[in-house]
Amino acid sequence: MEMVYSLFGLVDSFTWGWSLIPILIIFGVFITLMTGFVQFEFFGRMFRVLSSKNQSADPNAISSRAALLVSVGGRVGGGNIAGVAVAITLGGPGALFWMWAVALLGMATSLVEASLAQLYKRSNGDGTYRGGPAAYIIHGLGVEYKWLAVFYAICLMAAFAFGFNAFQGNTFAGAIDESMGVDRLWSGVLLAILTCFIVYGGIRRIAKAADVIIPIMAFIYIGLALFVIAVNITAVPGVLWSIVANAFGLEQAVGGGVGAALAQGLRRGLFSNEAGLGSTPNVAATADVRHPISQGITQSFSVFIDTMIICSCTAFIILLSPVYQPGAEGIDGIVLTQQSLVASVGNWSQYFLTFAILLFAFSSIIYNYYLGETALKVLTKNVTALHLLRLAVVAVVFLGATAPGATAVFFFSDPLMGVLALVNLMAIMMLFPTALRLLRDFRAQLKAGVARPVFDPARFADLDVDTSAWPFATSEEHKASIQK
Template sequence: MQFFDSLFSYVNDLTWGWALVPFLVVFGVFFTVASGFIQFRFFKRMFGVLWGDEDGDPSKISAREALFVSVGGRVGGGNIAGVAVAITAGGPGAVFWMWAIALIGMCSGLIEATLAQVFKRTTPEGDYRGGPARAIIHGLGENYRWLAIIYAVCLIASFAIGFNAFQGNTVAGAAADSLGIPRYATGILLAAATGFIVYGGIHRIAKASDIIIPIMAFGYIAMALVIILMNITALPGVIWEIVANAVGLREAVAGGVGAAVANGLRRGLFSNEAGLGSAPNVAATAYVRHPVSQGITQSFSVFIDTMIICSCTAFVILLGDVYQPGQTDVDGVILTQQSMVSHVGSWAQYYLTAAIFLFSFSSIIYNYYLGENALAFMTETPSAVHILRIVIVAIVFIGAVAPGATAVFNFSDPMMGILAVVNLLAMMMLFPVALRLINDFRKQLASGIKRPIFDPKKFPDLDTDETAWPDAK
């Protein structure tokens, strides 16, 4: 076990330790400039998905459903605990750099989702499957299958197995601390709910997310807005603290600007997952008229995760008096919980427990689908999917009832690091394809077409599935 701990620690240092975060930032800036700042140009268009602008075949997964599934995956413990950790380690300035990486990451999310869409395949059931693994195979060729397999294995190991154990642990811990509910009871409930959803396939996952995510997001935002309004006179001062600490006008923690930048960028990337190669798997399931349409939608999910949800947590903490600059030994969830209690009273801890349950459960079903999609890429054996579902339900239960056992899943972060490296390589090699699609989308808009349509025949050199684009006919 010591050998594996050392190995995973070494891989984690090679990826997240010094190389990966700068690469994600640099590539995100490159994508933004090379695409003509597309995430800002189409910002207004992002909101159309909420009103059903891309709705079509009711038997398919809609763009809005795919958006909510991906938001459910991006929004999780990182939005509650991760933001608190970033503030304690990097000071209020870390929030500014979380915002900055989100604005850049919106473009990375758009590019990876666009590529997942254009190379998606129609399943025998009439659904769509895609993601970075299939984009590698159909975009770069069979010679790169080995790279796609590495990606698929890391996706299963990190999200489907490792992160689901931690999600189960987070929910059970919050329920035990605030409500006194035994861990095994929470574990049984969570495992049963997980089994019910995952055995319904992507359609049940999408329908569940279409209900859970709006309740989860709007409920948490509403609480934060109440707290902000209660402290509205202090808001300008908090915003000044965030900016001043971010640029070095004031230091809140040891390390100054360096600590703010490092913690803000890292926690922002962990939270919104832009460029990490996870969300494109869900983006590919949606029925849309043009790949860039879903790219714009997924860019919106990055905005929701960081610019809205993470900001809510940040203001709840910084508008209160629980957080003290220089504190480094405070648990993230506890800091957020105590800050909320200081604003509105002790009942807030129960409210936050419910929020954590919804955040974590939405992440669990999202993580499961990522694993199922990766497994479907490697094998078409039906029994493999059933085995994965049983394993996921068991992992969620184990994570809930045995908090110490989650240490076994410390391979999650290094596996996600490898996953991100593979995804970034594929994105860079396929970026010219994404740029062609973006230009096609813009050209149609300029010609007066309000809802651009992708026609595979206009891109004969691309290995696309014409059955996945019925509107072209």
């Protein structure tokens, strides 16, 4: 067993330790420049996904907004509460600045990987679609790379469906135990039942659950943060100055100065927004949209929501409270966020934070499960295997919730996530010319006066595209609009 620990420790050092973060940053800069700062060009269009006018006409399909909310539910988790607190504790206020910077780059990376997932998605024949990195590896790079897609799928299932779900179960039960004194066994049973109900409903039920949970989760947490900012409005300019000053070494809040702020901000930011890591494209592929770039823009918006809004909320809750003392040790993670909130608005707020944590954990669980299901379909179409996966995920969630030490068994999750990222980055780098081709098609239609560009598979006949996944291109509505 010691050899296994050492092996995964080596993988973690190779990926998250020194190679992955620079690669993600460099690739983010490269995509941003080569696409002409696409994340800023289409920033205004990102908000269109919130309008019902831009949703799918097919009631059986997964809308762009539903896919957005599922991916937000996956991105937004304990890292947005505990992770930001740790980053500020170890890196000072400047860590938030570098989280913002890496998110702005990640928005471009996310747009590219989501657009490729849409381009190479496959129809399930019932109005829903599936896809992701495994699909664009097989259909974009060629069947000779199928072994890489299988390797990717195995890592995806192990890391997300099992490893990260055990951690989320642990977070869920721990929060209830600390704030309400409910035994882990009972919260574990409740969580297992809820998980079972959702995962046996497939992607449609997952999307419907996200459509309810995520807005509630976001509004509660953002509302609390805005209240804290309003109560401490006179201190906001000073906090903003400390964020910028600490980021560039103009003032030192912790040991390590600007280096600590940079390292913590980049690492926590990348881990939180998941841009380039190859997880969220699996959800992006499920949406019924008119053009791949449209969903790419939507997934770019997901990164903005995760870091620029939710992570910033946590940071301001901490930095505006008297609890946080730069360089002090002893309080970090969720405890620091919780105590900071209590100091600003009173004891009642800790129960609202607990509720937010519960929603964060549950939304991540259903997202992680769907990634596991997508991975399984790359490996086998066997229905029995799907049922075994669902039962295994429910069992893992229960195990993670009831046994605090059980999450140590899933030590392989972070290293495997690093491997996933390297495989995904290699694939999208090889397919980047295709992504630029999609972007040119989208821009050309906008320039021609088309308000909502449409992807026509006939114009990309040289690519392995599933034409049945793009029904709008041959619809009477589209033909009529062209004639006009």
